[in-house]
Amino acid sequence: MKAAYIQNGSVHVGEMPDPVPGKGQALVRTHSCGMCASEAHFLHSGETIIGLSKVHGGPYAGLDFSRPFVPGHEYVGEIIDYGPGSKRTVKAGRKVTSIPIMRQSGAHAIVGFSHDCPGGFGEYMLLDEDMMLEVPGDLDDDLAAMTEPLAVGLEHARRGRPDKEDVVLVLGCGAIGLGVIAGLKLMGIAPIVAADFHEARRSLAIAMGADIVIDPRELSPYGPLPDFGDRRANLIYECVGLPGLLQQVITGVGFGARIVMGGYCMEPEQLLVFAAQNKRLNIQFAGGEEPEDMELALRAIADGRIDVRPWLGTRIGLNNVRAAMADMSNPLSPIRTVVDPRGL
Amino acid sequence: MKAAYIQNGSVHVGEMPDPVPGKGQALVRTHSCGMCASEAHFLHSGETIIGLSKVHGGPYAGLDFSRPFVPGHEYVGEIIDYGPGSKRTVKAGRKVTSIPIMRQSGAHAIVGFSHDCPGGFGEYMLLDEDMMLEVPGDLDDDLAAMTEPLAVGLEHARRGRPDKEDVVLVLGCGAIGLGVIAGLKLMGIAPIVAADFHEARRSLAIAMGADIVIDPRELSPYGPLPDFGDRRANLIYECVGLPGLLQQVITGVGFGARIVMGGYCMEPEQLLVFAAQNKRLNIQFAGGEEPEDMELALRAIADGRIDVRPWLGTRIGLNNVRAAMADMSNPLSPIRTVVDPRGL
Structure with missing residues (x-):
């Protein structure tokens, strides 16, 4: 698949292996994924961050600085298929987001900070079917992608x-x-x-x-x-x-x-x-969101109680990820740039 | 009066002015006063501590490192007299302890960390009559002096x-x-x-x-x-x-x-x-004790629910304050050495 990935502290765009879903894992085609400051921070200080995380925990503990990984943990995508033996909780063709945690099929990983569970800056992701939330079909992809940061x-x-x-x-x-x-x-x-x-x-x-x-x-x-x-x-x-x-x-x-x-x-x-x-x-x-926060965030975005439209800036393809990430620390940047990995 | 006092980072024994009670202030003759690690700490790092306290608050903010003050904030003593216009809440001759705070007669000070309100390492103290607690007459002085640290x-x-x-x-x-x-x-x-x-x-x-x-x-x-x-x-x-x-x-x-x-x-x-x-x-x-803590501590010591006898080590006069303070960081020292400033 095509993806923007991070390796040795820089952003690359190229081919990464197509993820293959195991039991309890959904194969999802990414529609939209927000870009978070944590990813930009990793580019500068990744080795230190991995070292600290191995001692103190946190999302980076499973990473090897020299190996590529596909970032992106603020995603929405469409179910393509499931691994064999899955419950198939949401029908193929429907849209989903999830808390970026994978616990199925022996994988214990943070989606988007893992060598095995690519994030939303790639064409395909694997999601834990027990962590997924179905996104209303009429909800705009980019708004739905704000579920995780809002949560x-x-x-x-x-x-x-x-x-x-x-x-x-x-x-x-x-x-x-x-x-x-x-x-x-x-x-x-x-x-x-x-x-x-x-x-x-x-x-x-x-x-x-x-x-x-x-x-x-x-x-x-x-x-x-x-x-x-x-x-x-x-x-x-x-x-x-x-x-x-x-x-x-x-x-x-x-x-x-x-x-x-x-x-x-x-x-x-x-x-x-x-x-x-x-x-x-x-x-x-305070730490990361829990399922109840994801559910409330998605509901509040969908029914208009929380309007995240002002958060959204440009929508970019994979080739612009590197430049957008470099610009993240600029306070005049929009709150969120969203990546659509279906486009370059 | 005779007192052990701290000046320029060392302990001296000598004459200090007899305190004169104002309105709402009791003149108290010290019977017993516990020695706290904070006093020993002040000997080594007093100037730094005063500087930090002036910015961030705390008991040391009112001190001038080069001027003498009489330490001791874990005291019990006997009411001698009151300043003019006082309510005289506890009769003369009775024993009292108090939260080491003085708010009467225009003084806003911590007893034992103040140039105006000497602590229990001197023969006499001034206490705020609204802060005092009467100590049962039959309670041992040294046990009563443990009220404040227990609180x-x-x-x-x-x-x-x-x-x-x-x-x-x-x-x-x-x-x-x-x-x-x-x-x-x-x-x-x-x-x-x-x-x-x-x-x-x-x-x-x-x-x-x-x-x-x-x-x-x-x-x-x-x-x-x-x-x-x-x-x-x-x-x-x-x-x-x-x-x-x-x-x-x-x-x-x-x-x-x-x-x-x-x-x-x-x-x-x-x-x-x-x-x-x-x-x-x-x-x-967590910070210093409040009146409810002092009351509970005194009651629990007096009725035996909390037995602080194992805290007590030697009872010393003023001339031994310097050596005892130097020995405070020794973990084999007793929890509390008590000073009786009526003796040398």
Whole structure:
């Protein structure tokens, strides 16, 4: 099959072996797949990331830096066939997405971070039939491909256990932060404060449901909020993932604040324990989405409760993956570029 | 008055001004005062600690390294008099302890970490009458002086919100760890696992109510516990406070574990955020005791529910403070040396 793949820290486009489904595995033709910052990050720091993951776990633990793998874990595709002995839970021809985990046929892998389970930057994928969600036939492919990144934000949002008394602050308005905002809004939480250095991102935050947006160069997001009776945020979602930010949050927040760590930071983070103790802070680490988050994300996209159309930028073929990935760290880029591997 | 005081990083014994009580302040003659590791730590790293506290808060923020102060925040003493206009809540001649906070008469200070509110290593103290607890007349002074350090452990214990389903692990069996164990036991939590490198400390842990003790050189405290059906600790109290331990805990524990940070570490701590995210960990930072913890600690010591007699080592006069403080980091030292400033 044709695919964009990563090997030795660079992106290549070429032929990869056609995946062959085993028992419980669906063969799926990719229609659309979002591009995530984690893939761009891997290009620069892949060897370190694999080494750390082998010790501490995480999606990269099964990778060999020198061997090719097809990335892409935010996908939607069409069922082509199943491996022998499968339950065939969704009919051939129907569209599906899934949590990017493969547990069938002896494979224990993360789809898109595996040498055996290629991701959505290739023409074909294998999906675990027990992990699949059927996508409504009339739902646009690119919107459906946003199910997984949105689900990550929904997981983070609920992991913070927000309640009606909280003033919530979301730091960083990339895909994860925007998903958190959407999730909080769906839960009826208000006010939602969002902070980002970039105006385009702040506008997206408003579109997703933020009540107030802050440029941290103009106003401390931790300080009293003039629009909300000088209340201060007490539940902070860190959705940036840059080293040093955690301690900034600890220094900035008030007594008893809760911090949800959503930003996936592979560098060691420093913090002053006693500073967090003085304020009796709580840090909840948020991780990947669970099936309930995927189901809610897909339903909310399909019925229009969460509108992810503003996330979408260009739609590209395989030959443009390399350039688009290089541009991912540019904050003026769209939230998501989607790849259609059926085209070059 | 005679006092042991700290100035420029060393311990001196000599005359300090007699404190004069203002409105709402009691003048108290010290009977007994425990010696805490935080005071010894200050001798080595005081300037750094003051600098960090000025930025991040904490008990040391009001200190000037070059000026003398009388330490000691684990005290019991006898009411001598009150400042004019006080409520005189406890009669003269009665014994009291208190949370070491002074908010009366314009002073906002930590007793024992202040140039204005001397601690229990001096003959006299000033206490905030609204913070005082009357100590039963027949309770031994040295046991009553354990109220404050025990209360710290009780605060940590409840801050972790333990429940009947938890398998609890206490790392480090100094005063704080032992107080946590006592607090958990009082709450009916079981099993309580305790880990310490030193046999004497492990014996104390058993005495305070631990169900099993572990020498980390022989068995990983995070691993399956053979005595408890191979269950693993899921609620970990870090009561050591050495840099590097937090990441060790993150690496060692299983999915969904909660960590209570009790050890007061003034050095920056490093952690790998993604490793904590992979396991959806929660870190609750525990701080100083609150009035409810002081009340429970005093009641439980007085009625014998918590027996702190094994904590007590020698009773010294002022001239031995310097040597005793130098010996505090020795794990074979008793949990608490108490100072009676009425004697030299």
